[in-house]
Amino acid sequence: MGFTSINCLSNSETFVSLPFTRLPEFVGTVQSVSGNSIVVNGTPWTAGQFVYATGTQPKRYYALIGPAGTTNAKEGRTFFITGNSSNTLTLETTPDGLNGIPAGAQLLVIPSWTLKTVFAASDASVSFTATVSTRSFKTEILIPANDATGVNLAYSRVYFFSNNVNNSTGNVGWRALGDNTADRGDDPLAPDGYFVVRNLNAAPTLPLFSVGAVLTKKLSVPLTAPASGSQGQDKAVSMVRPVDVILANTGLSPADGSFVATTETNDFKDRLLVYNNAQVALNKAPSAVYFYSNNVNSTTSNIGWRLVGDNTTPRDNDVIAAGSGFTIRKAGNGIGQTVVWTNAPTY
Numbered sequence: 001m002g003f004t005s006i007n008c009l010s011n012s013e014t015f016v017s018l019p020f021t022r023l024p025e026f027v028g029t030v031q032s033v034s035g036n037s038i039v040v041n042g043t044p045w046t047a048g049q050f051v052y053a054t055g056t057q058p059k060r061y062y063a064l065i066g067p068a069g070t071t072n073a074k075e076g077r078t079f080f081i082t083g084n085s086s087n088t089l090t091l092e093t094t095p096d097g098l099n100g101i102p103a104g105a106q107l108l109v110i111p112s113w114t115l116k117t118v119f120a121a122s123d124a125s126v127s128f129t130a131t132v133s134t135r136s137f138k139t140e141i142l143i144p145a146n147d148a149t150g151v152n153l154a155y156s157r158v159y160f161f162s163n164n165v166n167n168s169t170g171n172v173g174w175r176a177l178g179d180n181t182a183d184r185g186d187d188p189l190a191p192d193g194y195f196v197v198r199n200l201n202a203a204p205t206l207p208l209f210s211v212g213a214v215l216t217k218k219l220s221v222p223l224t225a226p227a228s229g230s231q232g233q234d235k236a237v238s239m240v241r242p243v244d245v246i247l248a249n250t251g252l253s254p255a256d257g258s259f260v261a262t263t264e265t266n267d268f269k270d271r272l273l274v275y276n277n278a279q280v281a282l283n284k285a286p287s288a289v290y291f292y293s294n295n296v297n298s299t300t301s302n303i304g305w306r307l308v309g310d311n312t313t314p315r316d317n318d319v320i321a322a323g324s325g326f327t328i329r330k331a332g333n334g335i336g337q338t339v340v341w342t343n344a345p346t347y
Contacts, residue, residue: 001212001213002019002020002211002212002213002214002242003209003211004019004242004322004323005207005208005209005210006210006277006323007205007208008199009205009278010202010203010205010280011202011282012198012199012279012281012284013281013283014196014197014199014208014277015194015277015284015326016194016196016324016325017193017194017238017240017324018118018210018212018238018240018323019210019212019240019241019322019323020211020212020213020214020215020240020242021110021113021191021212021213021240022111022112022113022117023110023212024064024108024110024213025061025109025111026044026107026108026109027106027107027109028040028041028042028106029105029106029107030102030103030106030107031087031103032103033101036091036092037089037091037098038088038091038098038107039087039088040087040088040089041087042087043087045086047086048084049084050083050109051081051082051083051084052186054186058114059112059114060081060111060114061080061081062078062080062109062110063078063079063081063091063108063109064077064107064109064219065078065079065105065106065107066105066106066107066108067105067106067217067218068102068104068105068106071102072101072102072105073099073101074099074100074105075105075217075220076218076219076342077096077220077222077340078192078219078220080092080112080188081109095224095338096222096338096340108217112188112191114188114189115141115174115184115185115189116173116186118189118208118210119141119161119174121161124161124163125206126206127206127207128203129161129199129203129204130163130172131160131161131163132163132165132166133165134165134166136201137160138161138199138201139161139197139200140160140177140199140200141158141160141195141196141197141198142155142157142158142195142198143155143156143157143158143159144156144193144194144236146193146235146236149233150231150232151232151233151234153234155196157177157187158176158177159174159175161173161174162175168181173185174187191219191240192219192240193236193237193238193325194236194325194326198282210323215345216345216347219239219240219343220340220341220342221237221340221343222340222341223235223330223338223341224336224337225330225332225333225336225337225338226330226331226332226333226336227333228332228334232331233329233330234273234328234329235328236325236326236327237326237327237341238324238325238326239320241322241345241346242322242323243322243346243347244319244320244321244322245320245322245346246316246317246319246320247315247316247317247318247319248305248316248317249346250320251341251343252270252292252328252341253292254292254294256342258340258341258342259292260330260331261292261293261294262293262294262296263294263297268331269291269331270291270292270328270329271289271290271291271308271328271331272326272328273288273289273327273328273329274286274287274288274289274290274320274326275324275325276288289308290305290306290308291305291306291308292304292305292306293305293311297311299312304316305318
C-alpha cells in the first residue's frame, strides 16, 4: 500500500495519473484462453459478480495479465471485464486480443478507479470544488479521447460535481457536461491513462490524495501508429508508479519497437510530450517534447533521449514525476501497426 498527494492548482490544469491500483479482488492462474474469454483454474466466482449493475454492484473491473513460467506475450496487459461465470471471464479485447497468454499465467482482477472513488462526495472543498451554477463551473475532470484519431485531440468527456446545480434539488454528485442530472460517479477511469483536473472561476488550489495498492507487476499499453502521411497519433498514458521514473527506465525503446528513433529532425518519428503541473495555465501545452536520437542529423555518438530544440544534450535521466500523465505521439509507420509498450517497476 502507498500514499501520495498532488496539488491541483487554481485557475489551471493538472495532469494526473493515479500512482496506485485499487486492491485486487482475485489473484489466480489461467487455465486456457479462447477468443475473448479466459478460463481460470478452479471455480472461484459467482456468475456475474464482476458485472456492473446500477445501484447494486457499482464496480467496473479489469483483468491484469501477470507473469508466467514461460514466454507470455501479453504480460502486463489490461482488459476490461464485460461478463463472468464461475470460472470464465469475458473481456473487451480491442485492439490486440488474448493470443499469446499461456496456461499458468497469473491473472489479477482489479476494480477500476471511478470518479467517486477518487473524488468522494465527502471530499468536496477538500480535493475539489463543487459547482452550483453552470454559469460558473468550478472543478472539471477532463478525460482524454484515446479512441479518437489524430493529434491535439479534444477531450472525450468532461465531468463536474453538482451541488444542486442551477437551484435543483436532490442533485448532488458527478455529472457529465451537457447532462446536469444523470449520476456519473461510477464511470471508470482507464487503468493506463491520465485525466486532467481543471479548476475554473477561482476554485482554489486543493490537494488530491491517492491511497492504494502499489503495482509490482509490469504494465503494458498498446500504441497504434497511423499509416504514412498522417500527422501522427496521440495516446494519453501513465505508468501507475508511486515513484519518479527517468526516461531511460520507462521501457519506451527502439530496441523492442515501442518507440521509433529519429534520424533526421526534418522527419521526427515518435515523440513523448510531458506537462508541467507547477505551471498555472489553462489549455496547457506540453512543457517538453522528447524524441529518441539515433545519431540524429548524421551526428556520431548521439544515441538516446533528446529534447526537441536541443539535439545533443543527453536527457536519459530527465524525470517523469510520479502521479503525472504524459502523451506518446506515434508517427506513421506505413501500415497502421499496433505495438506494445511495457513498463516494469524499478522498485
